[in-house]
Amino acid sequence: MLKFLMMGFLLASTVAKAQLRERLDSLMQATTQSGQPGAALLVEINGKAIYQSGKGLANVATKTSITSETNFRMASVSKQFTAMGILLLEKDGKLSLDDPIIRFFPEFNGQVGRKVQIRNLLTHSSGLLDYESVMNPNQREQLLDTDVLTLLKDRDSLYFEPGSTFRYSNSGYCLLALIIERVSGQPFSAFIRERIFKPLHMTQSVVYEARKLIVNRAMGYRKQGGAYVFSDQSVTSATKGDGGIYTSLTDYKKWIDGLHNHTLIDLKAALARTGQAIRANPGSYYGAGWFFRQPSNPVLFHSGSTCGFNNFVVAIPEKKVLMAYFSNKADNKTNAAALLKILDSTYPNELADILTLDELTQ
Structure with a gap:
């Protein structure tokens, strides 16, 4: 009897996954027009990919199609890799999350440099000014992380006392990249390649460097x-x-x-050590480069948006659930929301209103 019950359960599960796959594919088809940029989607349940496909063009000029191998600009989804770099250096004993940033940036304003710690940069609780708000409005050349330091180092004010609240900060993560360079003695791109990409066999992934080739590159559109x-x-x-x-x-x-296998670090432990509560979104936290909920069994989220890309990632590690949606169309949140609504029917407790976290990055 038990054997028949198990067979029935497996059959029902298989049918449910097939129906889910069909709904996801239908939506991906409906939201991508012929000859236009598009998106790539990966959905995993219990660690198994039930949907993995690309739709639309990675490069409209060359008519190159999007596939699972297409490299998209991650925008702020990149922050989880920068955070991992810092956590690996902590693991090496080369820095502490409690270190004030003046240890790495002696050129920084003394008062600000002594108050702000690495953990504040990691958790968007530094109070540092947004570099976009103080840069030259007529800027034509692309800014580098070192330019962000130049813009901020002489400032003598903060938005708030470090550690007292959450305010999303691109400035903080630019400084983290520079800390990685100064502590490791390597360029940021080389450190990320050697310490993260190579051990995980991420053979196609790169850090953007102007005029350097990116294989299978998606171009951005709006x-x-x-x-x-x-x-x-x-x-x-x-x-x-x-x-x-x-x-x-x-x-x-x-x-x-x-991350599931703790190949580099124990992510759950890192979230517990670095999580900053977000008062504007009760029950939500930011740590180790992720927004997360339910700290004991975290639900992870991050989005990334630039002038030509829009990406959304949701993961439930305990259930080995993942949705990674990479798009080379700017302002593509509506499509991500529709995809998440399909998954929400299966995981309503975990994924309810998860996209409200995206609003905190604005």
């Missing part, structure tokens, strides 16, 4: 009127720590598997 126009770079697209990673669905799965 909607103008009824058409999509080329919109791949802006003056803030060359900073690395806050948004410079390019990766594909294939490689991103290796990253998530590495």
Whole structure:
């Protein structure tokens, strides 16, 4: 009898997954028009991919199709890699999360440099000014992480006392990239490649560097009127720590598997040590480069948006559930929301209102 019950359960599960796959594919087809940029989607349940596909064009000019191998600019999804770099250096004993940033930036304003700690940069609780708000409004050359330091080092004010509250900060993650360089003695791109990409066999992933080739690269686009126009770079697209990673669905799965398997660090323990409560969204936290809920069994989220890309990642490690949605269309949250609504029917307790966290990055 038990054997028949198990067979019935497996059959029902298989049918449910097939129906879910069909709904996901139908939506991906419906939201991608012929000859236009599009998106790539990976959905895993119980660690098994039930959907993995790309729709639309990675490069409209060359008519190159999006596949699971297409490398998208991750924008702020990159922050989890920058955070991992810092946590690996902590593991090496080369820094402490309680270190004040003046240890690494003696050129920083003394009062600010002594107050702000590495953990404040990691958790968006530093109070540092947003570099976008103090940069030259007529800036034409792309800013680098070192330019962010130059913009901030002489400032003598903060938005708030470090550690007292949450305010999303690209400035903090640009400084984290520079800390990685100064502590490791390597360029940020080389450190990320050697300490993260190589151990996880993420063979296609790279850190953006101007004029360097990115294999299988998706170009970015935005909607103008009824058409999509080329919109791949802006003056803030060359900073690395806050948004410079390019990766594909294939490689991103290796990253998530590495987190599940604690290949680099114990992510759950890192979240517990670094989680900053977000008062504006009760029950939510930020730590180790992730928004998360339910700390004991975390639900992870991050989005990434630039002038030509929009990405959304949701993971439930305890259930080995993942949705990675990478799009080379700007302002594509509506499609991500529709995809999440499909998954929400299966995981309503975990995924309810998860996209409200995206609003905290604005």
